[in-house]
Amino acid sequence: MTAANIPFGKPILAEDAFSAVRSVLESGILVHGKVTEAFEDAFAARIGVEHAVAVSSCTAGLHLVHFARGIGPGDTVAVPAMTHVATAHAVELAGARPLFIDVEAGTGNMDASLLAKAVEDGAKPAAIMPVHYLGLPCDMDAVNVVASDVGAYVLEDCALAVDATYNGRKAGGLGLAGAFSFYPVKHMTAIEGGMVTTDDGDLAAAIRKRRAFSYNRALGERTRPGIYDVDALGYNYRMSEVEAAVGLSQLSHLDDFQEARARNDAILREGLSDIPELTIFPDSNAQARSSHYCFNIVLPRDGSIPRDAVVDFLKARGVGTSVHYPSAVPMFEYYRSKYGYTPGQFPVAEWLGEQTISLPVAPHVSESDARYIADCVDDAIKTVKRG
Template sequence: MSDVIPFGKPLIGDEERNAVMEVLAGPILVHGPRATEFEQAFAAFTAAPHAVSVSSCTAGMHLIYFTLGLGAGDEVIVPAQTHVATAHAVELTGAKAVFVDAEEATGNIDIAAIEAAITPQTRAIAVVHYLGVPVDMPQVVAIARRHNLFLLEDCALAPGAKVDGVHVGLWGDAGVFSFYPVKHMTTAEGGIIILRDGELAQRLRLLKAFGVDRTHGERKVPGVYDTVALGFNYRMSEIHAAIGIEQVKKLPGFLQQRAENFAALAIALADVPGLRVLPQPMDSHRHSCHYCLGALLDEAIQEKRPAIITQLKAQGIGSSVYYPQPVPRMTYYREKYGYDESRYPNAARISDGLIALPVGPHLQPEQMVTIADGLRAILTGLF
């Protein structure tokens, strides 16, 4: 049966459907004005000087590293607790992802361990705002500047998240967002890069579109252009951008509903045995948009997670895990670089013991009680 309370569900209305139909009724499906309009809208939402739309968050990260000229012999510091795309974007350039363990309380990269991982081959640091909770960016910025390293923020789970009033993605040299269907907002598929450096933004625009020197609108003779650099086809289509334009308008409301649901679920889970809520409450100057709530099971019962998730499913309650393994433990990385479990205890603990619970705007606070009651009934039977 389908979940009564699905883990995620894109909220697509008539506004998005009408916008897509307008694109389909017109002559331009790519290279058009809607991608530019979406960039401007998302830049306005984040207060970013520049925004570059791309086909996915992964494409955006890869494009940045490619633009920096990363290759064999280079290294990038990457969190062990993240989606594999964060590391793949490095590997695709021929560079090496060097993993750092997570903080126990947030799942974010262990800032205290970053400098020990830096070598003469290190070119960049990547941080991930895990579950939408911002990394303590002033500390990481200080490290990156001290070692003259590029700082990339993987903001796939963090639209709306800020540190000291500054949107994530604008603390480092670039931030990349994901618009996968169950994220805070969607373009069906796609991503965007925000940054302050205008020259880098122009370079990214060039390389995301084959390295071609003139856009369609700039060509005096149709079809006549030059290719001045090696590039990719990482563009966002007009269809995806049209959805994004409407979704950005709704994003503040989506975030508010998420925050209300997160608070309600955290309260409802407070007395449930055998788990603690992740992320933990943050300092007052840091804001999380709460992508989802993580129920971290006690170590004594974490091996029962598959059975617990199955029982939640039987009650119509959707859930997920974030993420199934520390990235360095996954087969590709383990076989290529080896795996020392003593180096990533917190990432392993979170990956192996966390159940991600839904708080998206497709749900209401009263459904958070249903989720908590269902989990309470299951866990009470284990004690």
């Protein structure tokens, strides 16, 4: 079989993105401008919420929500043990402690029954952060019940979940707030950056203020140039006009991007579902529909098929891969050393961290590419098992 060249991720930028960036550069207004406002309005409409606030990253957005809500020392925030470290870092940055909850073996999402058990055992999280793993929404009904029982707010980590739905509603509108990522290989990019979505007007106003040092007057509200007061602590978490221009362009192409992702996911699912050694998560259930960020295969828990050998085989065939994510978060050195976690405390998340391989489904992958990837994975499993 001839090797291909299929990277895991590759941003797709249309000509209108380049022209939009040039217009911004020629305008001389690179921050605090109308393009960012237009991007916020368009994204809010896409998600179906009242407010969207553009920020410098998804991590910044998560942090700002906690900061605006007064989360700090003495508070705990429930997060899944399998996620990008940014989810937990946002809690640490606020001065609170993550309460790690293991994930479901069938979806990789926070196990709501374990969350409920933690509460029954005495945990009182001030906030709960469900992460829609690979774009499949969590059991939000169960999460919201627990949140209501303890008086916690729900902050969705939607970094991989643009357009994912739960009971017909889009992720980012299923709790108090959601935070999205526009990193280059996400569903859509703004070069970098993120967005906070919410129906809470007071929260949106607080985040807008705190993303820009907590100036008491925004740039366009100042009666005299350069004159303002600062009445609270804030950060420099703004999005630039250039990034917003790229984001607006990407939104105009997002339907096509999502169609390609769903097509490629279906091809891989058909080609790999009969390999008994692989665990493959669903792309939908009774309530949830995935946004198809990537296609994860999970190797056996016993290590009988070494991940590195499979990855090396695929690399030799020109198939790029990634891992989502390389460790259960409590097993990363920072968290393990600080809180004393030991292997075995989060068995499902640890298995996923050790045995997951992420395959590409993004729009740069053609139908023939997707079939080629499936064939290569099949060959890899057979070859590594023999070897």
